[in-house]
Amino acid sequence: MIPIDNYIWLSTVLFSIGVLGVLYRRNAIIVFACIELMLNAVNLLLVVFSNQLNDPTGQVFVFFIMAVAAAEVAVGLAILVMIYRKTKSVDIDILNQLKG
């Protein structure tokens, strides 16, 4: 049985790598991928705690998070394709036109 501290370390590191990717890259698709990475780090911790506490609710939550992530990626990538058609790039630093 692996101590739960190891899983906390693992998912914290994965979540921080996701945050790093969101702050580090300018390509909007990679930013999306890093958001997926953060969602997966949280999912992993939910599954581990659900297994530890013998409670299936956590795993059901992970199931719903996966459904929401699929919807989010579909809508986000559609918006991204539209932005690419307008501006001919996926650079997120260009998208400051809402600035007052």
Added chain:
Amino acid sequence: MTAYLFYFLSFVAIFSALLVVFSKNPVYSILYLIITFFAIAGHYVLVNAQFLAAVHVIVYAGAIMVLFLYVIMLLNLNKEDEPHKSYLAKIAAVICAGIMMVVLVASLRGTMQTATKSGSEIGFVNNLGKVLFNEFLLPFEISSILLLAAMVGVVMVGKADHTTQPQDKK
């Protein structure tokens, strides 16, 4: 044996997650993301969540990653000369992520290890299906409505450009 498998899968997950962030080519980034997701699916099997491991592989590696790769190839982004942030912004990003990791570890470190029955079967399809269709029936149906709404929304967003562009040209 389980510990070795855990450390191997953790190493693969973290290493390929770092490569997602630091590889120059977007296609390689997404391919490393697939490796990360498979490592996480291995972790799910390791904590006796077989159903979620199967769903994870089907949904992420099967659907979402295909969507990502499809969009990257549609936009023709497989070239190395993509824009980069300044070095100051990159260093600030690394420092922010490091501080965030320290805070998260410090807040979660003292978690108590509860005694568990080894080989619990709550992650199997049988038990999880009973919980999902008894306690969580309404959220399950609502999530199907969410997926339908997302599908309709994607079609609407995709069609909007076709309807507005001829008006711009007039």
